[in-house]
Amino acid sequence: MSIRNGEVGHLPADDTNLSEFGYKSELKRGTGKFASFAVAFAFVSIATGIFTAYGAMLNSSGPAGIWTWPIVIVGQLMVAMIFGSLAARIPVTGYAYQWTSRIANPVLGWIMGWASFTFLAIVVVAVDYTIASTVLPVLLQYGGTPQNAWVITAIVLVAQGLLVGGSMKWTTRLNNFAVSAELIGMILLVVLLFVVGIIAKELNIGNLFSTGAIPAEGYFSIGTLTTAGPWIMGTLLGAFTIVGFESAANLAEETKHPAVVVPKAMIQAVLASGIIGFLFIVVVTMLAGDPVELASSSTPIADVITRVLGPFVGTALLVMVVIAIFACGMVIMLTGVRLTWAMARDERFPGHKVLGRINKSTGTPLAATVFYTVVAELILALFAEQTDTLFLLFGAATLLPAVIYAATVVLYIVKRKQLPPSKGFTLGKWEVPVIILASIWLIFELAIFRDAAFLNAWIYVGIMVAIGALYLIFLLVVRGGAKGLSMPDLHSIDAELDADAAHKGN
Numbered sequence: 105m106s107i108r109n110g111e112v113g114h115l116p117a118d119d120t121n122l123s124e125f126g127y128k129s130e131l132k133r134g135t136g137k138f139a140s141f142a143v144a145f146a147f148v149s150i151a152t153g154i155f156t157a158y159g160a161m162l163n164s165s166g167p168a169g170i171w172t173w174p175i176v177i178v179g180q181l182m183v184a185m186i187f188g189s190l191a192a193r194i195p196v197t198g199y200a201y202q203w204t205s206r207i208a209n210p211v212l213g214w215i216m217g218w219a220s221f222t223f224l225a226i227v228v229v230a231v232d233y234t235i236a237s238t239v240l241p242v243l244l245q246y247g248g249t250p251q252n253a254w255v256i257t258a259i260v261l262v263a264q265g266l267l268v269g270g271s272m273k274w275t276t277r278l279n280n281f282a283v284s285a286e287l288i289g290m291i292l293l294v295v296l297l298f299v300v301g302i303i304a305k306e307l308n309i310g311n312l313f314s315t316g317a318i319p320a321e322g323y324f325s326i327g328t329l330t331t332a333g334p335w336i337m338g339t340l341l342g343a344f345t346i347v348g349f350e351s352a353a354n355l356a357e358e359t360k361h362p363a364v365v366v367p368k369a370m371i372q373a374v375l376a377s378g379i380i381g382f383l384f385i386v387v388v389t390m391l392a393g394d395p396v397e398l399a400s401s402s403t404p405i406a407d408v409i410t411r412v413l414g415p416f417v418g419t420a421l422l423v424m425v426v427i428a429i430f431a432c433g434m435v436i437m438l439t440g441v442r443l444t445w446a447m448a449r450d451e452r453f454p455g456h457k458v459l460g461r462i463n464k465s466t467g468t469p470l471a472a473t474v475f476y477t478v479v480a481e482l483i484l485a486l487f488a489e490q491t492d493t494l495f496l497l498f499g500a501a502t503l504l505p506a507v508i509y510a511a512t513v514v515l516y517i518v519k520r521k522q523l524p525p526s527k528g529f530t531l532g533k534w535e536v537p538v539i540i541l542a543s544i545w546l547i548f549e550l551a552i553f554r555d556a557a558f559l560n561a562w563i564y565v566g567i568m569v570a571i572g573a574l575y576l577i578f579l580l581v582v583r584g585g586a587k588g589l590s591m592p593d594l595h596s597i598d599a600e601l602d603a604d605a606a607h608k609g610n
Contacts, residue, residue: 126592153345166316169338176342179545188367
């Protein structure tokens, strides 16, 4: 793997001339190295993922399920490297939609874009619902119900929409602050929990290898055709958490030196999240007390923090968690809005004449923001009255990225010899090992979703696929077939400059 730093000096002032991809520059390039990392890290948000899914892991796999976390990190790191290689070749807003459209064909690209939209539309609801269902009830000492969780989540979605649609500058500033707070807060949380646990003699190493309420017999089994083994199900904690690092690639047109900065941001986000997150779940598990009893709580992480650190410190750290989760949802919304706008810009999205515009006052895709927020509110309304809302959202938000990642890796494998030249990051001699490891991981992950517990997640995916298929058929009919979905021309700026120079020389 390598970063071609020497090439950065040869790029135009705006880092990537968008006319090379058939576009004019409409978004301001103000995202630097830390801001790009912050976007990727905020989407992953270990605080969000662990607070959301740790309880589900205790119930499906017991405490020993945490040992699946390192497997997830290695697998997702391989995926991030492949995404980085694609982002360095096509650094354009729309990420997987753009990559597939230009490397494979526009029809497959549209399908990938729609799949990404369905993921982003539901994961923002899953993340924001975490605030209302697993953190605020403990922080503010009230009884959580599906009804008040619905209302709070709806308000949070509107607040995020106002920020994303109103100002990219303030969205970035808030996210940078939130990520800094999460990094410092999570490291501090790990240290405090460990030190207090030692002083109070509450650390129980045996918990790390306990199966909790899950029978030890058959614990490590593969499972059946319709069930995954207990230990394997623990993988979903990491799989739900370590996703979204590719969000940095979706802000490519707003990032300085995107072909260099974006790949590094994605890789760094996976590594930072993976290491800090694993240390956190290890110390929390050692401090879990009776893991069987903790598994029955709807707020297990918050319970452990409050019990071990006391109400004052625990409350302060829970405030940090709320900020981190809010930023995570905000970045997911930012990513979903940019994807919606990118597809609308290419006249690939319903209402594209409106959704493909950049508002002159805010400098943001304001109409796309309103649309995305309304869709998220509708999804929330569909799930909100069900008692197992969080698990349903969690399942769908884990399944969809696995499918998207697998499709993108297959695309890379098939087309890697025909890819346009990299403008920054390359896998080099590590390409084949990275591909092999990424493929093994994704096959393993997708196999988990044969479990019947994810039936509703598949139903959601099926409904969204059906809606997308109907619109795709409509597009193909009105555009006169696949040719009507061709992307803006991809051409070589260097070739044009050389031709101009030769012409002047003559």
